[in-house]
Amino acid sequence: MKTFSEYKLKNLTLKNRVVMPPMCMNMAEDGHPTDFHYIHYGNAALGEIGLIIVEATGVTPEGRILERDLGLWKDDQIEGHRRIVDLAKKYGSHIGIQLGHAGRKCGISSLTTLAPSAIRFSASYPMPKEMTTEDIEHIKKAFRDAAARSVEAGYELIELHGAHGYLLHEFLSPLTNKRTDAYGGSRENRVRLIQEIADTVRSVVPEDFPVILRVSASDYMEGGIDLDEMVEIIHLLKDRFDMIHVSSGGLDANQQITVYPGYQVKFSEVIREKCQIPTITVGLITEVGQVEEILQHDRADLVALGRILLRDPFVLINQGQGIIAPLFAYRRGFHVNWAERNRK
Ligand SMILES: Cc1cc2nc3c(=O)[nH]c(=O)nc-3n(C[C@H](O)[C@H](O)[C@H](O)COP(=O)(O)O)c2cc1C
Structure with missing residues (x-):
């Protein structure tokens, strides 16, 4: 099976080809990982996930979406992240991190929220401050420093969070950027x-680091980004990125x-084809059979399973068992390696 x-x-x-996508767990303390994270990401590795992408991690305190999100805005947060990384690697997964800034969707009432323009998300959110040139420079530096800390913690990939209405998406969309x-x-x-930000992040990570x-891929709003516009946007960005993780809204x-089920796969397929860049697809994909269909039809290079992994971190093993005989060999091989790893 592919x-x-x-x-x-x-x-x-x-x-x-299976990815755990970033999912905020709201269990950090002042941006530091807690025991919860070691169990949570450790389980994903035991569940044989190929690539784990750790949840949105704030590059500044107000870059968090919620108070208990992870952070990498200061050096003493590195150590806790290193422990997540070590566990994931020890049990056979590769592991990256999503670096983000919440922009106008920061839900921490004591902090000033930032955005490209002073337009609030909804009546229950505060009016954000329109970013000055100095604010922009500060955020670029914050992404660079958090990227350097990510490398120091041992992460093997960085995903920039340009989706879901947070700061980088707010800059991309004509609805929020005036x-x-x-x-x-x-x-x-x-x-x-x-x-x-991509350039400054690249300046602090190794050459061959993804x-x-x-x-x-869509704002689902009149006057916002649609798939055609996102294709044009990716054309302008593709030289700087190794892969696009295609979500929406x-x-x-x-x-x-x-x-x-699979409502975002079409977006991935079109971006992959028109922009000639590898993609991850995600969104209500819960069955190994669905993953295989997407890969066989070249609709994505990798497939992320989100909420299903929260319900069942071992879904890949559980579903994989029934599928085809060679998988048993694969799994046996893996567990031999796993036992060896434990002996070291
Ligand atoms: C609890 C939870 C937290 C999430 N946090 C993030 C996040 O930190 N960054 C992000 O880009 N997407 C986040 N997402 C979106 C997921 O990465 C994924 O795209 C979404 O859940 C759809 O996939 P699924 O249908 O397989 O769950 C989150 C989703 C959930 C359910």
Whole structure:
């Protein structure tokens, strides 16, 4: 099965095509991982997930979505992350981290929220501060420093969070970016912040280290980003990223989304084909059979399983068992290696 075939991404060779996508667990303390994270990500590795992408991690305190999100805005947060990384690697997974800034969707009332323009998300959110040039420089530096800390913690991939209506997505979308300077207006200007952050992140990670971008392929709103616009955006960004993680929505509280199994796969398929860049697809994919169908039809290079992994971290093993005989050999082989690893 293609699901259980290796995949090479820069210096990483993943043992299969299944990804745990970033999912905020809201269990950190002042940005530091807690025992919860060691169990949670350790389980994903025991569940034989090829690539774990650790939840949205704030590059600044107000970059968190909620108070108990993970952070990497200061050096003393590195150690806790290193322990997550060591556990995941010890039990056979590769592990990356999603670095993000919540922008106007920061839900921590004591902090000033930042956005490209002073437009609030909804009546229950505070009015964000329109970012000055100095604020932009500060955020670029924060991404760079958090990337350097990620490498120091041992993470093997960085995903920039450009989706779901958080800061980088707010810069991309004409609905939330009304700036008249070099960061707003034309498509070229709206992508500029992500380009500059990608460049500064690249400057602190090794040459062969994968840096990927998560996007929302549609705002599901009149006047917002649609798939055609996202294809054009990716054309302007693709030289800077090794892969695009294709999600959708989250920018506007009035979005109209119809969800069904695999509802975002089409976005991945079109971006992969038109932009000639590898993709991860995600969204209501819960069966190994679905994963295999997507891969066999070249609709994505990797497939992420989100909520199903929260319910059952061993879904890959549980579902894999019944599927085909060679899988038993694969699994036996893996467990021999696992036992060996434990003996070291
Ligand atoms: C509890 C929870 C937390 C999430 N946190 C993040 C996050 O930190 N970053 C992100 O890009 N997406 C986040 N997501 C979205 C997931 O990565 C994924 O795209 C979404 O759950 C759809 O996949 P699924 O249908 O397989 O769950 C989160 C989703 C859930 C359920």
